[in-house]
Amino acid sequence: MALVRRRSIFRLYCFSISVFACLRIFINCEPDPAPPSLTPINRDLYHSSGDLMEQISNLVHRHPDKLTTETIKTGNKGYNAELNVVTYCRNRKDGDDRTKFRILLSFGQHGRELITSELALRILSILSEEQFLSNMDPTSSNSVLDKLVIKVVPMENMNGRKLVEDGDLCERRNGRGVDLNRNWSVDWGKKEKDYDPHEENPGTAPFSEPESQMMRKLAISFDPHIWVNVHSGMEALFMPYDHKNTTPDGLPSERMRRLLEELNKVHCQKRCMIGSGGGSVGYLAHGTATDYMFDVVRVPMAFTFEIYGDAETSSKDCFKMFNPVDHATFNRVLNDWSAAFFAIFRMAPHQLDEIQAKGSLSGADKGISIDEYLDGYLIERTQRYEKKKEVLDFGMQEIRTYFRLFLLSSVLLMFMFCSRISKNKYSRPIASVMSP
Numbered sequence: 001m002a003l004v005r006r007r008s009i010f011r012l013y014c015f016s017i018s019v020f021a022c023l024r025i026f027i028n029c030e031p032d033p034a035p036p037s038l039t040p041i042n043r044d045l046y047h048s049s050g051d052l053m054e055q056i057s058n059l060v061h062r063h064p065d066k067l068t069t070e071t072i073k074t075g076n077k078g079y080n081a082e083l084n085v086v087t088y089c090r091n092r093k094d095g096d097d098r099t100k101f102r103i104l105l106s107f108g109q110h111g112r113e114l115i116t117s118e119l120a121l122r123i124l125s126i127l128s129e130e131q132f133l134s135n136m137d138p139t140s141s142n143s144v145l146d147k148l149v150i151k152v153v154p155m156e157n158m159n160g161r162k163l164v165e166d167g168d169l170c171e172r173r174n175g176r177g178v179d180l181n182r183n184w185s186v187d188w189g190k191k192e193k194d195y196d197p198h199e200e201n202p203g204t205a206p207f208s209e210p211e212s213q214m215m216r217k218l219a220i221s222f223d224p225h226i227w228v229n230v231h232s233g234m235e236a237l238f239m240p241y242d243h244k245n246t247t248p249d250g251l252p253s254e255r256m257r258r259l260l261e262e263l264n265k266v267h268c269q270k271r272c273m274i275g276s277g278g279g280s281v282g283y284l285a286h287g288t289a290t291d292y293m294f295d296v297v298r299v300p301m302a303f304t305f306e307i308y309g310d311a312e313t314s315s316k317d318c319f320k321m322f323n324p325v326d327h328a329t330f331n332r333v334l335n336d337w338s339a340a341f342f343a344i345f346r347m348a349p350h351q352l353d354e355i356q357a358k359g360s361l362s363g364a365d366k367g368i369s370i371d372e373y374l375d376g377y378l379i380e381r382t383q384r385y386e387k388k389k390e391v392l393d394f395g396m397q398e399i400r401t402y403f404r405l406f407l408l409s410s411v412l413l414m415f416m417f418c419s420r421i422s423k424n425k426y427s428r429p430i431a432s433v434m435s436p
């Protein structure tokens with residue numbers, strides 16, 4: 001996100017540098033100074049990816065009554081990726097209870113947005129009751145949390161994150177240069193006028209990337225009621241759609257907007273931008289995870305949160321632009337957004353009651369396996385092709401009918417033309433006889 005602003009700032013930056021360089025040459029000054037220094041990763045505040053995952057693994061081992069973890073691995077064409085998924089469920093044997101409210105949260109889909117994975121760790125620490133939010137009553141919050149199953153993906157793009165840690169501080173794509181938030185199938189591959197492959201490369205096909213394939217499987221099997229894709233680069237609370245400048249119609253849209261307005265008021269001090277990703281951010285994004293979750297997985301509430309951005313920073317200085325660099329801001333961001341997520345956890349069961357009262361989208365009604373999904377998809381695709389074939393056949397029949405009519409009318413015209421000529425030929429002498 002925040003691509004357009006980043007690009008325009010970058011263009012302005014390049015332009016200013018060139019003008020400045022030209023002026024220097026013109027007035028024959030000393031050689032160009034060194035480029036402005038870029039802010040390095042603040043290792044006092046941020047964990048390395050290895051350390052962060054180890055912290056999470058230790059947390060899971062200390063709280064086996066609440067947390068479990070699994071590692072999924074897959075790969076193709078010599079590229080391998082793995083996904084760590086942490087499941088929070090206060091009574092572990094209820095982990096597969098389909099009557100509970102299910103929440104799926106993903107962090108670190110873009111490599112350079114380190115702060116998001118720190119937020120994942122903070123949320124898991126609070127869920128384990130090793131850290132606490134101010135103004136949080138543990139008893140009432142436990143009764144709320146009893147009704148939930150929360151799955152957290154702390155670092156979706158581990159390979160991309162490693163590139164950032166190795167010094168490529170502006171990298172947002174995965175380990176082979178694909179933007180994981182453009183690799184999903186809804187409106188995949190469409191390119192805007194200012195398309196930049198260094199930022200938004202959608203891959204060779206929808207779900208070409210192992211990371212997206214694993215996330216899709218996870219989402220379809222878990223079948224969440226809420227999905228949040230957590231990013232940084234600005235402060236915003238987005239709902240579908242990213243690929244068009246509108247929000248969905250009716251109740252789902254209303255329900256999502258109400259939740260976001262409440263979060264903005266209480267936890268974002270009304271600073272956050274709200275609305276459809278495509279309508280609010282200034283550019284359309286095609287093939288995003290949130291659009292897929294809403295349109296295909298049919299998650300009733302699907303969001304993208306942007307938790308921090310430094311609008312004053314040069315777009316080249318990526319670490320500073322996407323991540324807080326001082327202790328106070330770092331803690332403020334983690335506290336504010338942990339509180340926002342716990343507000344979602346608190347409001348979620350009420351949303352579930354509302355959804356179940358409407359008799360739709362309950363776990364039992366909605367749960368499908370990936371095989372069922374793929375079967376459904378293939379059937380739908382076959383039907384779609386058959387429908388296209390039908391339309392084509394109908395069109396051909398129409399063309400044939402029109403062609404026959406055209407031939408018939410041509411023959412009729414020819415006949416009329418010929419009969420007219422022959423009539424004139426025979427009537428002319430009579431006319432001359434009649435003339436004076």
Ligand SMILES: [Zn+2]
Binds near residue numbers: 001110113231232233
């Ligand atoms: Zn992002």
